[in-house]
Amino acid sequence: MAIQTLKPDPFLVDPQGKEYILQWSDGNGNVRIIEKGAPTGTTPIFSNGTWNDTLATQANIPQSTQISVYQNVQSTLKNAHAAGGGNGNGLVLPQWITNSAAPPGVGTSTIVPSPGTSPNSGNSNGNTILDLFNTITNPQPYIKAVSINNGGYGPANQFKLFAEPMKYPTDMMIAHQDYVLITQYQYKPPKSDQLLSGDVGSILQKGFQKTANFNKEKKIGDVYLPMPGSVRDQMQVTWGPDTMSNISGAVTADVMNRPKDYASAALTGAGTGVFFGGAKQGASLATSALAYQALLSNLSGDEAKALVGTTGVSKLLGMASFGVDVESILARTAGIVPNNNLDLLFNGPQLRSFSFNYKMTARDEKEAKMIRKIIRFFKQGSAPKKKTGGAGASSYFLATPNVFKIKFCVGGGAENKAISRYKVCALQSVTTNYTAAGPMWAAYDDGQPLMVGIDLVFSELEPIFDTDYQTDAIPGTGLEPVQDDAVGY
Numbered sequence: 143m144a145i146q147t148l149k150p151d152p153f154l155v156d157p158q159g160k161e162y163i164l165q166w167s168d169g170n171g172n173v174r175i176i177e178k179g180a181p182t183g184t185t186p187i188f189s190n191g192t193w194n195d196t197l198a199t200q201a202n203i204p205q206s207t208q209i210s211v212y213q214n215v216q217s218t219l220k221n222a223h224a225a226g227g228g229n230g231n232g233l234v235l236p237q238w239i240t241n242s243a244a245p246p247g248v249g250t251s252t253i254v255p256s257p258g259t260s261p262n263s264g265n266s267n268g269n270t271i272l273d274l275f276n277t278i279t280n281p282q283p284y285i286k287a288v289s290i291n292n293g294g295y296g297p298a299n300q301f302k303l304f305a306e307p308m309k310y311p312t313d314m315m316i317a318h319q320d321y322v323l324i325t326q327y328q329y330k331p332p333k334s335d336q337l338l339s340g341d342v343g344s345i346l347q348k349g350f351q352k353t354a355n356f357n358k359e360k361k362i363g364d365v366y367l368p369m370p371g372s373v374r375d376q377m378q379v380t381w382g383p384d385t386m387s388n389i390s391g392a393v394t395a396d397v398m399n400r401p402k403d404y405a406s407a408a409l410t411g412a413g414t415g416v417f418f419g420g421a422k423q424g425a426s427l428a429t430s431a432l433a434y435q436a437l438l439s440n441l442s443g444d445e446a447k448a449l450v451g452t453t454g455v456s457k458l459l460g461m462a463s464f465g466v467d468v469e470s471i472l473a474r475t476a477g478i479v480p481n482n483n484l485d486l487l488f489n490g491p492q493l494r495s496f497s498f499n500y501k502m503t504a505r506d507e508k509e510a511k512m513i514r515k516i517i518r519f520f521k522q523g524s525a526p527k528k529k530t531g532g533a534g535a536s537s538y539f540l541a542t543p544n545v546f547k548i549k550f551c552v553g554g555g556a557e558n559k560a561i562s563r564y565k566v567c568a569l570q571s572v573t574t575n576y577t578a579a580g581p582m583w584a585a586y587d588d589g590q591p592l593m594v595g596i597d598l599v600f601s602e603l604e605p606i607f608d609t610d611y612q613t614d615a616i617p618g619t620g621l622e623p624v625q626d627d628a629v630g631y
Contacts, residue, residue: 144168148218152178154211156201158360162187166219168226171234173219175211188215191238216240300522304363308516310502311368312509318553320369322498325549326362326523327566329542332603362523362544365516369550370498375562377606380489385482388446389437389453396436407432430457448472449480491605495570498598501578510590517574517596524569543568546600559628564602565610565621571599606631 145167152161154175161178175188187197193208203211216239223235304326314321332350386394397404411428412421437450452471459466469479504510523544528537546567550558557563577583578595585591611630615621624630 146222148222153214153218154203156203158202160201164215164218166222168223168233171236173215173236173239175215188212190236191241300362301360304515304519307364307366308512308519309366310500310509310512310516311505312512314366314368316366316551316553316555320550320552320558322367322369323549323551324365324367325547326364326519326544327547328360328362329545331542363519365519367498367500367516370500372499373550373561375494375496375564377494378492380492381486382489383484384487385484387480387482389449389480391483392437392440393433396433404429404432448476491607493602493605494564495599495601496564497600499595501593501595503579503593504586504590507588510586510588513590513594517594520569520572520596520598521574524572545569545603548600557628559625562629563622563624563631564600565606565631566603567600568603569598570601571597573597573599 145165148164148166151163153164154162156162162175163178165174165176166172173188173190174186176184176186185194185197187194187201187203188211191212193203193212198208219235219239223233223239226233229235309316407428408425412425434450434454441447441450449468449472452468452475456466456468456471472478472480502513502516504513523546526543527541528535529539529541546569548564548567550561550563552558573596575595575597576591579591579593583591610621611624613623613625615623
């Protein structure tokens, strides 16, 4: 008995072009569909009649395809079992192979609610109240069904139209000169797997893991262009002013040291809040009293007493609907203000944006067609997509435009280590000037402008982190190592 790889080979090809094979262990009846060439220990996408929901979602295999493949597995196994002599030769055929029902977890929950037959049905579509309730309380299968990455949207001709690499000028010798390579990919939501089926504890403790590896997504095409006239990048992070008075700092420290006391005071105060105008106000008064108790027990010196005293006065004035802040009281009575301990604190990263500007002149008909094709490549790739229907049709959702990977290369194709590297980018703006040759319209006999200007504005999809400069990177993230002698990001 052995593990057989059944034909056809490959048995399944996902929308990204990844190939899978069907394997049958005829001695024990185990069946699996696994990525072709996968190392030992790889989790199958399909095992013993059940789809791995996470892997099937990552591979963008819709439920309709899952059901079809399930049925193909059944028929293929039946034929292989019979051809090998069946049970008489010790070949084990699992029971689910002869099951006429849909595969477990697939087709059992209706994506489009079925017509209602119960007495509580009553909307115009015939959907039961229970169907609608399930839709609202469990949107996950519906989100998967309308996933913006379930095979890609947009004109079907985009892959054929841009299949051949584009180049301007058409006689550019990329083997002997520096150039920029811009590759277009279909967009993949970066957090979909973790939000739809992620581990809560992992997200809570570690945050989101980078998962959108666009190098493995469906590729639209490549454009080779000469180095732009201006190449620059700007690294920015956000810093902002932040203040904390001595009183705020002292109370913060007290709460951090005994949070249970404050929580208990808040609950007790909320319970008796009816005497103070409501539970919320009661809780506020109770915790404020505890805070002032802590401040008063640690008072020493006239300055501290003046600050705490005026803070208390300001609080009482606020409760009486007279808003007078501490600074105003001290400034008017003593000519001083509290030290607010101003600091500049880090607030977070910023996304980088940059632009490329080109002027293209056609020297012959072939180059004119190439210029038009390159312009369309960028304009069509940056356009939002309709999820359903063709030109002029309605669409319930809009899908994300395609994204771009930019690489600066030296002659021969190696990455230029002396220039900044970019992560995957969105093309936010495409500006085309069809009169770049001058202030007036000038064109060849066929209408091709003498010169066309194109301005491209890109923004990276994620910020730059210090770990991006490491000489190693986590597999599957799409990040590449940065050598010690390279500029990096």
